[in-house]
Amino acid sequence: MSRSERLLHLLQVLRRYRQPVSGRRLAEETGVSLRTLYRDIASLQAQGAHIEGEPGLGYILKPGFMLPPMMFSQEEIEALVLGSRWVAKRADTHLAAAAGNALAKIAAVLPADLRDELDASTLLVGPAPPVTDRIDxxxxxxxxxxxxxxxxxxxxxxxxxxxxxxxxxxxxxxxxxxxxxxxxxxxxxxxxxxxxxxxxxxxxxxxxxxxxxxxxxxxxxxxxxxxxxxxxxxxx
Known part of the structure; x- marks a missing residue:
């Protein structure tokens, strides 16, 4: 698991808790050492995550933190690409164009290595039978x-x-x-x-x-x- 995927996983675990959770519990759930967990929490806090707490008291993620696009995992990027390609083939003209625009915006803010993953995605959508609508x-x-x-x-x-x-x-x-x-x-x-x-x-x-x-x-x-x-x- 890459560091970005590990940080994403930690955020997802923190989102499940409404009350402070101990560092040891978080380390067990994320499969890292306690020392690595403390470093990861510090990294997330430096990136703007509203994580409150300290060793011995537990940690809690406050609402309102927006996950930056660079935190997408490889599978999430594949899902985005596949979804946008499906919409481009199955939806109406306006929605198909919007899917392409949204993917371009995401690509613009991704780190180079993840942008390469997006461009090189091998998940393809087959041709769709024509749908003839009388209206827009x-x-x-x-x-x-x-x-x-x-x-x-x-x-x-x-x-x-x-x-x-x-x-x-x-x-x-x-x-x-x-x-x-x-x-x-x-x-x-x-x-x-x-x-x-x-x-x-x-x-x-x-x-x-x-x-x-x-x-x-x-x-x-x-x-x-x-x-x-x-x-x-x-x-x-």
Missing amino acids: VSLLRKAIRHERKLDLSYIDTDGGETRRTVWPFALGFFENVRVLVAWCELRQGFRHFRTDRIRQADISETRYGRRRQVLLREWRETQNIVPPSGRRVGSA
């Missing part, structure tokens, strides 16, 4: 972020067109389709709407009646979902 999916994401009602023109499985006013709160990305999850005012219940069947979507100025986090929690409860999987909801 970024509009749906905007409605979710701002908790605004959406007025939809939707094509059902029989080819008929219906008008729906919905409260959008989640967007699912699958191999061949994207799905908007929303509370439907017409059906008075949670429904899934395939984005390739949405003919038109207009964002209302009206906020919907509950927070999206509440809607997401209620939807999971109705489906007996322990995130992120569960039963399907009713059809649109």
Whole structure:
């Protein structure tokens, strides 16, 4: 384990504790000697980590410390690269571009050796089947972020067109389709709407009646979902 990975591990262990924990306990959990632990704590404190305590009294990490990007482990870098590559192939154009921009920002502040790991990542994402949407999916994401009602023109499985006013709160990305999850005012219940069947979507100025986090929690409860999987909801 490299020194940067060791420091990251120590921070993650400290985050689990709400009360001061002894240096000996931390040394056991991180697999280092007590002397090395004290040096590592001093290094983290020098980098801005709000670790309070001293030998004999224990240590605690105060809230608010932001982990610097240079502290990413090699596996975390691989996860970031793989995730950004997946988004670039599976998401809408705007989100795909944002994934590339985010990865570039991370690369700009990484030390040279970790930046090389990022550039040389061999985790690849295969080609994705085309998803043809009639609308700009970024509009749906905007409605979710701002908790605004959406007025939809939707094509059902029989080819008929219906008008729906919905409260959008989640967007699912699958191999061949994207799905908007929303509370439907017409059906008075949670429904899934395939984005390739949405003919038109207009964002209302009206906020919907509950927070999206509440809607997401209620939807999971109705489906007996322990995130992120569960039963399907009713059809649109």
